[in-house]
Amino acid sequence: MLSSQFNNKAMQILENEHRYLQYLMEDWHQIVLRFERNDFESNAEALSEFKQLRKKLIEFLDPLKNHTDKEEQYFFPMLGMYIGKEQGPIVATEEEHQEIDGYIGHFLHHTMQLTDDITYAEMQKRVQDAAEAFEVLTVHMMKEETVLFPMVDRVMLKKDLDQLTEELKTLITEPSS
Template sequence: MMNKSELRFTKPAIRILENEHRYLSYLMEEWHAIVLLFEREKMSLEEGRRQLDKLRTQITNFMKPLKKHTDKEDRYFLPLLGNYIGLEQGPIVGIQEEHREIDGYIGHFLHYTEGNTDLLSLGEIQAAVKDAGEAFEVLTVHFMKEENVLFEMAETQITEADHKKLSEKLNTLIT
């Protein structure tokens, strides 16, 4: 049985993306713990504001590596894979839509929580935190789809020469 720290794919380019998923998932778990606090515990307005500030900081920090990762996918990986499986319909279209959906949930959360959080009611805080929870859910499923569908296809369908070129382009830090 494979443990969570082992990488599943063999091609260096795909391993880079898979490893980035692991790192992003680790960061997501940290901020998702705060989302779960809001779902499971009744908290005071003061505690809600304190937790919101912490959540906002963690999500803001998370967005930097997430953006670098999705930019690499959108710029290099998806177009290359699209040359093999098509770009107009199928799994790539769905993945690109999910990138926009994730940006939407996180953008909505960040927009409604920017500025002075002392002006937000507990209900407004809880509504904003729901967007962060939705982003977590979409991201979790999104990573699974990429790994179980797109990465599998890429491993078997992309030529060795294209894998090598892709690896060179993807071999950059997201942190």
């Protein structure tokens, strides 16, 4: 396991998952940045990269969904027993999960019938969804690591923390069921 800022294994697991997701995000975000810089010699080159972006976002979905499912099924309910679930940081975090899903889903939906005659302007418009997803994900993970994860050591009982650790010990790289 990589070095972690957290003392407990449960938050170390989630933090390591964040690092893996950030690694994958950086890969597809490089394509987004090329579109933002208009860094293409031709429409054909842009289209090739656009198709790569779509492929990389599809590959990103399973690890992302597996991670957010673990947080929503195990982490948030357990932490919510201590800090409440009806309002506050857990609700905001779950809403961000939906926002991220929305941006990626919007991109994938509007590129489902991708044809080779798509214009550069249309590609740039669609890439904005991926750019927004990246921005929300980046801020989202930082908030989890600076607000929610540190709460665990302060409020959670060892027996609940041990249970949470066991529940989180699944790989996010496995295909979703």
